[in-house]
Amino acid sequence: MSLDVAAIRADFPILERRIGDHRLVYLDSASSAQKPQVVLDAMDRLYATSYANVHRGVYAIAEEATAEFEAARAKVARFVGAPEAREVVFTRNATEAINLVAHTWARANLGAGDVVVLSHLEHHANVVPWHQLAAERGIELRWIPLTDDHRLDLTGLDALLDGAALLSVTAMSNVTGTIVDVPALAAAAHAAGARVLVDACQSVAQVPVDVTAWDADFVAFSSHKIYGPAGIGALWARAELLEAMPPFLGGGEMIRDVTTEGFTTNDIPWKFEAGTPAIAEAVGMGAAVDYLTAIGMDAVRAHERDLTAYALAALRDRFGDRLRIFGPPDADDRGGVVSFLFDDIHAHDVSQVVDEVGVCVRAGHHCAKPLMRILGVPATSRASFGVYNDRDDVDVLVEALGRAEAFFAL
Amino acid sequence: MTGLQDLYREIILDHYRAPRNRGELPVPPAHKVEGFNPLCGDEVVLYLEVEGGVVTDVRTGGQGCSISQASTSMMSAAVKGKSVDDARTLIRAFKALMSIHESKLEGAEGTDTTEADLAGVRLGDLEALQGVVKFPVRIKCATLAWNVLAQGLDESA
Ligand SMILES: Cc1ncc(COP(=O)(O)O)c(C=O)c1O
Numbered sequence: 001m002s003l004d005v006a007a008i009r010a011d012f013p014i015l016e017r018r019i020g021d022h023r024l025v026y027l028d029s030a031s032s033a034q035k036p037q038v039v040l041d042a043m044d045r046l047y048a049t050s051y052a053n054v055h056r057g058v059y060a061i062a063e064e065a066t067a068e069f070e071a072a073r074a075k076v077a078r079f080v081g082a083p084e085a086r087e088v089v090f091t092r093n094a095t096e097a098i099n100l101v102a103h104t105w106a107r108a109n110l111g112a113g114d115v116v117v118l119s120h121l122e123h124h125a126n127v128v129p130w131h132q133l134a135a136e137r138g139i140e141l142r143w144i145p146l147t148d149d150h151r152l153d154l155t156g157l158d159a160l161l162d163g164a165a166l167l168s169v170t171a172m173s174n175v176t177g178t179i180v181d182v183p184a185l186a187a188a189a190h191a192a193g194a195r196v197l198v199d200a201c202q203s204v205a206q207v208p209v210d211v212t213a214w215d216a217d218f219v220a221f222s223s224h225k226i227y228g229p230a231g232i233g234a235l236w237a238r239a240e241l242l243e244a245m246p247p248f249l250g251g252g253e254m255i256r257d258v259t260t261e262g263f264t265t266n267d268i269p270w271k272f273e274a275g276t277p278a279i280a281e282a283v284g285m286g287a288a289v290d291y292l293t294a295i296g297m298d299a300v301r302a303h304e305r306d307l308t309a310y311a312l313a314a315l316r317d318r319f320g321d322r323l324r325i326f327g328p329p330d331a332d333d334r335g336g337v338v339s340f341l342f343d344d345i346h347a348h349d350v351s352q353v354v355d356e357v358g359v360c361v362r363a364g365h366h367c368a369k370p371l372m373r374i375l376g377v378p379a380t381s382r383a384s385f386g387v388y389n390d391r392d393d394v395d396v397l398v399e400a401l402g403r404a405e406a407f408f409a410l
Numbered sequence: 411m412t413g414l415q416d417l418y419r420e421i422i423l424d425h426y427r428a429p430r431n432r433g434e435l436p437v438p439p440a441h442k443v444e445g446f447n448p449l450c451g452d453e454v455v456l457y458l459e460v461e462g463g464v465v466t467d468v469r470t471g472g473q474g475c476s477i478s479q480a481s482t483s484m485m486s487a488a489v490k491g492k493s494v495d496d497a498r499t500l501i502r503a504f505k506a507l508m509s510i511h512e513s514k515l516e517g518a519e520g521t522d523t524t525e526a527d528l529a530g531v532r533l534g535d536l537e538a539l540q541g542v543v544k545f546p547v548r549i550k551c552a553t554l555a556w557n558v559l560a561q562g563l564d565e566s567a
Contacts, residue, residue: 346450348477372451378451379450
């Protein structure tokens with residue numbers, strides 16, 4: 001099954017943009033994906049016809065806005081295989097979703113000496129909240145190391161999980177593209193008595209995600225990576241965990257009752273949604289989920305795999321050993337993210353030169369500095385693929401990289 | 411292409427490919443300072459020997475993008491043998507060169523006293539780095555070496 005990329009491209013107005021004389025070749029979807037017209041329309045329509053605060057008014061448009069907001073929650077829940085919509089908490093992004101778990105579940109359950117297991121692939125969003133907790137509570141952090149081809153090295157997993165309270169890992173690296181075997185990890189963690197948090201920020205955009213099949217306890221992701229608006233994301237968690245967790249931020253919406261003496265909390269998920277939420281953004285996220293569902297996540301995965309395999313081969317053919325490519329060599333083991341580095345050209349210089357011909361690739365540490373240290377590099381360039389990219393885009397990238405190499409040749 | 415050629419002037423690429431004053435100096439008498447650009451991982455290491463108010467020797471190390479490393483090399487060539495006062499003046503002149511665009515971006519008022527103070531300061535080859543101001547995210551790459559130098563001069567004082 002292959003995607004009709006020409007038709008998909010027509011759905012994304014920004015792709016009509018030109019950079020100087022060049023068409024826009026957007027290869028940074030792993031950072032943030034572009035938005036199809038249906039997402040923009042869904043948000044505009046809400047603002048133009050049914051906008052009001054949610055869960056407050058009894059008048060018609062307030063009812064409509066609330067219904068749309070909650071319908072978006074149900075769509076997001078279905079999209080990730082959540083058993084119930086009330087298990088989906090809207091947050092600002094994946095970062096806030098992970099912090100929510102660190103601030104509520106972890107602070108209620110973890111103390112000095114308790115162990116949280118992470119991996120060397122993690123984004124700072126799944127590192128810093130645990131460092132903060134370690135500084136505050138004296139929890140111990142353990143790290144799953146990597147194999148030479150940048151997959152998780154599971155040989156010492158049982159020892160790492162021994163006595164652990166939480167395993168918190170990414171389902172797909174935003175640097176190496178490595179796809180992690182979440183069900184196997186979750187089974188091992190549960191057998192050791194640990195809870196499982198999955199950072200699905202990259203994988204929701206790339207592979208079919210089913211939180212039930214994963215058998216995870218918490219799953220965090222962002223709307224802006226799945227072609228929805230920025231400013232909204234979600235935490236999925238098992239209902240019984242959410243019920244038992246203390247609230248996160250305090251304020252309106254999250255309460256049942258407030259007196260001068262204290263407060264009681266609302267039902268889940270609203271218990272975790274203090275204050276007026278990003279209403280139009282939620283609706284936009286729902287539209288993005290509809291868009292991806294219509295394409296089909298199996299087809300998206302096949303497309304990403306195909307482009308990744310094509311890019312890996314094209315880069316190897318053209319540049320051979322002069323270009324270091326990070327991550328597993330086989331596209332079956334990775335999502336549509338390719339990080340690379342010329343021996344003696346800095347990633348920033350590469351990005352700058354390819355930008356001249358309209359090619360957008362990221363350069364830097366990709367918010368994964370522990371991983372950069374292990375790769376032994378200060379920064380990489382990264383091309384990542386969305387549903388609107390095709391082999392032509394990869395060809396343009398390879399040409400542009402050839403130009404960068406010539407430009408900086410000694 | 412004009413944009414790129416503004417950024418990567420030939421003289422900059424020359425310093426990048428063949429950096430001047432690479433190496434180390436014994437500490438002490440030299441003073442060692444380091445600086446990082448957390449955004450892109452640029453790293454500059456500077457060994458400064460200051461005697462009788464004069465920068466008698468400079469060596470540099472580190473790694474990073476062409477702009478950060480060329481700027482380091484050009485800085486080392488510019489301050490070697492200069493008096494500490496002249497080196498400080500150069501730092502201010504270079505920062506002023508880099509802030510033209512920044513201050514416009516931030517809508518800051520005027521360019522205060524530096525312009526007048528610095529009239530007559532000869533930046534020479536360093537002016538080649540002026541193209542960087544058109545690429546705001548790269549300004550930090552260009553100024554890193556100069557911040558490290560400023561710190562080094564303060565610490566050797
Ligand atoms: C793997 C991974 N986790 C977490 C995040 C953080 O996402 P956000 O910035 O949307 O919170 C990202 C985004 O780059 C990511 O790639």
